[in-house]
Amino acid sequence: MTDDLLARHRAVLPSWMPLYYAEPIELVSGEGRRVTDAQGRTYLDFFGGVLTNMIGYDIAEIREAVQQQLASGIVHTSTLYLIRQQVELAEKIARLSGIPDARVFFTNSGSEANEAALLMATNYRRSHQILAVRNSYHGRTYATMGVTGNRGWSPSALNPLQVAWLHSGERLRGLLARLPEGDRIDAAVEDLREVLATQTSGDVACLIAEPIQGVGGFVHPPDGLFAGWKKVLDEHSILLVSDEVQTGWGRTGEHFWGYQAHGVTPDLLTFAKGIGNGFALAGVVGRADVLESVPAISFSTFGGNPVSAAAGNAVLDYLLDHDLQANAARVGAILGDGLRAAVAGLDQVAEVRGKGLMLAVEFVRPGTGEPDPALTGKVFEACRQGGLLVGKGGLHGNVLRMGPPLTLTEGEAREGLAILVEAIRVEVVR
Ligand code: PLP
Numbered sequence: 076m077t078d079d080l081l082a083r084h085r086a087v088l089p090s091w092m093p094l095y096y097a098e099p100i101e102l103v104s105g106e107g108r109r110v111t112d113a114q115g116r117t118y119l120d121f122f123g124g125v126l127t128n129m130i131g132y133d134i135a136e137i138r139e140a141v142q143q144q145l146a147s148g149i150v151h152t153s154t155l156y157l158i159r160q161q162v163e164l165a166e167k168i169a170r171l172s173g174i175p176d177a178r179v180f181f182t183n184s185g186s187e188a189n190e191a192a193l194l195m196a197t198n199y200r201r202s203h204q205i206l207a208v209r210n211s212y213h214g215r216t217y218a219t220m221g222v223t224g225n226r227g228w229s230p231s232a233l234n235p236l237q238v239a240w241l242h243s244g245e246r247l248r249g250l251l252a253r254l255p256e257g258d259r260i261d262a263a264v265e266d267l268r269e270v271l272a273t274q275t276s277g278d279v280a281c282l283i284a285e286p287i288q289g290v291g292g293f294v295h296p297p298d299g300l301f302a303g304w305k306k307v308l309d310e311h312s313i314l315l316v317s318d319e320v321q322t323g324w325g326r327t328g329e330h331f332w333g334y335q336a337h338g339v340t341p342d343l344l345t346f347a348k349g350i351g352n353g354f355a356l357a358g359v360v361g362r363a364d365v366l367e368s369v370p371a372i373s374f375s376t377f378g379g380n381p382v383s384a385a386a387g388n389a390v391l392d393y394l395l396d397h398d399l400q401a402n403a404a405r406v407g408a409i410l411g412d413g414l415r416a417a418v419a420g421l422d423q424v425a426e427v428r429g430k431g432l433m434l435a436v437e438f439v440r441p442g443t444g445e446p447d448p449a450l451t452g453k454v455f456e457a458c459r460q461g462g463l464l465v466g467k468g469g470l471h472g473n474v475l476r477m478g479p480p481l482t483l484t485e486g487e488a489r490e491g492l493a494i495l496v497e498a499i500r501v502e503v504v505r
Pocket of ligand 1: 125183184185186187189212213214215285289290318319320321347348357
């Protein structure tokens with residue numbers, strides 16, 4: 076029973092590991108976009124873990140690809156032997172990355188992918204100075220926590236890197252949001268120039284940024300910002316690392332990668348989460364000269380193992396064969412437009428934002444505009460009561476996030492929307 080499991084969880088796992096919901100959920104099965112818990116309650120899943128389930132649950136093509144690998148009798152030994160699925164997947168990702176003559180290094184998590192990207196950039200540039208963005212999240216390893224711009228996720232005062240912080244496109248309270256739209260990129264580029272001149276020696280390894288900040292609450296800077304940044308970065312030979320852990324694979328609907336909205340190609344790109352559809356699969360794809368610059372032998376026992384890589388190949392094929400990017404654009408518009416229309420005029424909703432199937436609602440106190448994490452929490456719980464799983468996030472915990480599997484149907488979008496709108500209505504009126 077979940078009750079017993081919860082007590083056992085609390086007794087043996089660290090208390091700082093978050094568990095969603097006042098009454099945490101144990102998921103025991105899934106099908107399509109629905110999951111069922113240990114008590115037999117079924118939920119429509121608008122979060123996919125944290126954008127981890129990208130295709131849906133129990134999808135035959137992915138199950139069969141993984142089962143075929145398992146049937147060989149070899150789950151994995153190490154990456155010291157040739158792995159056909161790994162090479163095939165690397166070829167596909169290198170081609171899709173948009174980075175000329177790219178190389179791919181597989182890891183098991185997004186944190187490791189960003190850690191590897193930082194290692195490559197610092198080695199290549201022979202500098203430990205990094206530019207990062209406020210309100211960002213890049214992982215839970217030593218270096219990636221160091222470039223995470225949110226104290227709640229980044230408690231270490233012993234950051235091994237020298238990090239200088241840029242402003243993001245924070246919509247509600249950020250400096251950029253107060254400017255007319257046409258001036259925002261110029262202001263952010265000016266900020267970059269100033270940070271470079273005042274907080275670094277100019278000899279910086281890289282700038283690491285999410286095209287849309289995920290954990291930060293799906294905050295997106297103005298389209299084109301990365302291109303504005305890149306002009307300045309190129310003057311100093313500073314590399315651009317695009318963390319696409321949440322924004323990759325067509326989720327935003329308009330592009331395959333988040334960076335494409337910015338009209339510039341990064342030097343390194345990191346990926347994770349959805350590509351394994353639940354199997355541990357992540358990595359870095361980037362310029363050959365940068366990846367090749369790592370001076371020491373550096374291999375990963377499990378990165379790109381045959382089971383995960385088989386899943387990754389099947390996920391990628393499914394994604395492209397079914398044009399899920401187009402589905403994300405179409406169904407995401409239904410969800411986003413429906414939500415905007417439903418909350419119009421509500422003083423408690425500061426903003427509905429996002430792109431494609433990466434959508435967020437930000438809650439504030441009427442009058443003051445202060446973040447309202449309490450209301451956010453109530454709507455979050457009410458959604459669960461209504462049979463809908465969503466996520467929470469944002470610097471102040473006042474953002475509900477939606478990142479459903481990209482196979483979400485129009486009917487499911489409308490069903491989930493109705494549950495969410497009712498949850499907001501009930502909790503706002505209460
Ligand atoms: N980068 C981004 C943008 C993320 O959202 C996350 C996880 O939420 C990570 C990196 C870290 O990935 P992982 O949890 O797989 O280590």
